[in-house]
Amino acid sequence: MSGPLVSAARTDRCIRRKLDVTHGVLRVACLLASVTALSLMATAEESATVSIFGFSLPVYSKWSFSDSFEYLVGVLAAVAAHSLLQLLISILRLLRNSPVILSRNHAWIIFAGDQAFAYAMMSAGSAASGVTNLNRTGIRHSALPNFCKPLHSFCDRGAVSIAFTFISWFLLAASAVVDVIWLSKY
């Protein structure tokens, strides 16, 4: 190969390596964020009493009582599994010194996966935060109490978990953009 061709091939390999490393960093961060969110949410439960119109009612709150929180836990677990799997595949390929993304079809599959999980994450995070917000503000249809006053530790744990969910979503969305950059270059 002549000089310019060799240097073009080297630049090309350098860009690919940079994209691979970016992908790897995003995957590790996404895995950490989703596992944190998952463990916070899956351990959230609290019991207290609340008084409505003078009646003292026992309230007990657990993540599995709300469909939205169950959905969030399911999505977080799926995203953590997806990130771990992609990370392991990448590490194996890097150790063998082969490229992480093998072909355009492979890049499309990874893009589709990242995109689908990013939408699912956004959906689960939003549904859960809608419900948490409703718990916090009470229901404006009528004079109902604010559930987060007696159950503040439950609500706070939920809020932190949702924050990590959105961090994890952002990292997945960034992965999808890296996939598009790959697709647009090769």
Place this chain on the structure above:
Amino acid sequence: MSGPLVSAARTDRCIRRKLDVTHGVLRVACLLASVTALSLMATAEESATVSIFGFSLPVYSKWSFSDSFEYLVGVLAAVAAHSLLQLLISILRLLRNSPVILSRNHAWIIFAGDQAFAYAMMSAGSAASGVTNLNRTGIRHSALPNFCKPLHSFCDRGAVSIAFTFISWFLLAASAVVDVIWLSKY
């Protein structure tokens, strides 16, 4: 130009035209879906009475009483505006017989817009459906009533509006994929 080059240029123009038409169709459909969802949601209100522990409480529900529904209406309006704007730009360019997507940078901007609005749509739809679901099933923290029994017309309208929101999300997500196809080809 020689024969093969001319035919390659013709194939290329044919692919671009196909992508432009696909984009246009997706935009029109997305505009219709989001306007339908918007008009259904923005006109949703109902009043009724509900009895809790023997007390008869007046309940009046309007979309603007819930933060999630307000957010949904905002996002739907933004998506409708985005779709209409992109559609008008496309039609103007097609009438002048110039390509709809001018450059790679332009394609990246359209991709970013579609992607951001698709995430916002998914988020708004999920938050609203989380709240509607909570209204429908009642709150499992304690023995509270099902708000959708007295307010069934409000709840049904909300559910149909949310269904159109998800249709509109799907069309935006499809637009983003068309953008990625464009970016991966040119």
